[in-house]
Amino acid sequence: MKVNGWLKTNTYHHSSFSDIGKLVRLKEKKELKISLGFPTLNEEETIAEEINVIKGKLQIEYPLLDEIVVVDSASTDRTRELAAEAGAKVYLADDHLQGFEVVRGKRVIPGKGNSLWKSLYLLEGDIIVWVDADIKNIHPKFVYGIVGPLLEHDHLKYVKAFYERPLMMKKRMRPSGGGRVTEILIRPLLASFYPELSGFLQPLSGEYAGRREVLEAVPFRVGYGVEIGLLIDIYEKYGLKSLAQVDLDRRVHRNQSLPALSKMSFAILHTFFTKLQQQDIISLEKKLPSEFRLVKTREEEIFLKKEEFTFIERPPMITVEQYRRKRANIEKNNFSAARPDRLESRK
Numbered sequence: 001m002k003v004n005g006w007l008k009t010n011t012y013h014h015s016s017f018s019d020i021g022k023l024v025r026l027k028e029k030k031e032l033k034i035s036l037g038f039p040t041l042n043e044e045e046t047i048a049e050e051i052n053v054i055k056g057k058l059q060i061e062y063p064l065l066d067e068i069v070v071v072d073s074a075s076t077d078r079t080r081e082l083a084a085e086a087g088a089k090v091y092l093a094d095d096h097l098q099g100f101e102v103v104r105g106k107r108v109i110p111g112k113g114n115s116l117w118k119s120l121y122l123l124e125g126d127i128i129v130w131v132d133a134d135i136k137n138i139h140p141k142f143v144y145g146i147v148g149p150l151l152e153h154d155h156l157k158y159v160k161a162f163y164e165r166p167l168m169m170k171k172r173m174r175p176s177g178g179g180r181v182t183e184i185l186i187r188p189l190l191a192s193f194y195p196e197l198s199g200f201l202q203p204l205s206g207e208y209a210g211r212r213e214v215l216e217a218v219p220f221r222v223g224y225g226v227e228i229g230l231l232i233d234i235y236e237k238y239g240l241k242s243l244a245q246v247d248l249d250r251r252v253h254r255n256q257s258l259p260a261l262s263k264m265s266f267a268i269l270h271t272f273f274t275k276l277q278q279q280d281i282i283s284l285e286k287k288l289p290s291e292f293r294l295v296k297t298r299e300e301e302i303f304l305k306k307e308e309f310t311f312i313e314r315p316p317m318i319t320v321e322q323y324r325r326k327r328a329n330i331e332k333n334n335f336s337a338a339r340p341d342r343l344e345s346r347k
Contacts, residue, residue, distance in 0.1 A: 001240045003199045010156075010244040011199075014141040017148025017246075020062040026151040033066045035125030036143060038088070039115035040070050043133035044077040050131070050138045051086035057140040064144065069123055070133075071115040079133075093118050097322060100314065113226030117314040120215055121323050124330060127151075128215055132206035136252040145246045146209045157242040158210040158234045162201035163251040185265050186228065189272055193281060194232065196240050203231055204268070207248070214238065216317040223309070224264045225271025232275045259294060263307065266292045270311050 058064040070083040070090045084090045093115045146159045190197045204227045218233040276282045294305045
């Protein structure tokens, strides 16, 4: 499938899915459950509002979501407390699948990708939608906009959001200019190595939804590289026609500093080149470094600040024994509730 054709057929606007009642009917007709997950780390300023807005519209007024869950990476503020008060189920990532916390004798530093991976174990839905927890202009469209294509089009397997990203400069907000890592790093890399994915306007966006059977079949990077890793792996496994993107108009969130973006870029670049090696697209003669060096200045002194990254890729969740046992029990219970006559006949 060519990119120009994909852009015309697989790019949507959120308004196409604003009939939430229709989405609920599709969900019920197809007998699907939908789960919303928030990966969090110190998001007390925004998490309660996000939950309240989405819960009010998509659980209370319309029963589109079956659960709203927060999976937290050891926040030190009131994120978990406020999320629970707003009505979300709240889990601490470290409390679950604990056998995966130590790799090669080193404890894995919790990250967003780790929380997303563990949320697959914790959430129960057939469709999983993830939304970042730092959105300041939250609206139900951030959920129904990316769930809608999956409900209306059975061939679609994974949907990402895109939007204008204002950039805060000192105390003034520019209407655009966010997404700097995408424009400077990711877009040239995709054009060079994955031109079929060059039609994605926001390949690193934190709002996306997918079918469980797809998400459980691919690995997850534990840190910043999780979004680009998922996009590449799902594309490689299912093809471009199974992917879609939805315009959500505008997203306002906390902008990162340039040093933070440098660290993020380092981790994403490591993920990208790891994927290229896994697909035999390139071959590197030496191992990719895990130490990031950022040049800094202090008065007249110039020095290097070093930070060691733990680059870990979680295995496809379907390969994890605890997960397979849990899903088997859920499916058994669902079968029993739906077909008690069948269960009785087996006795």
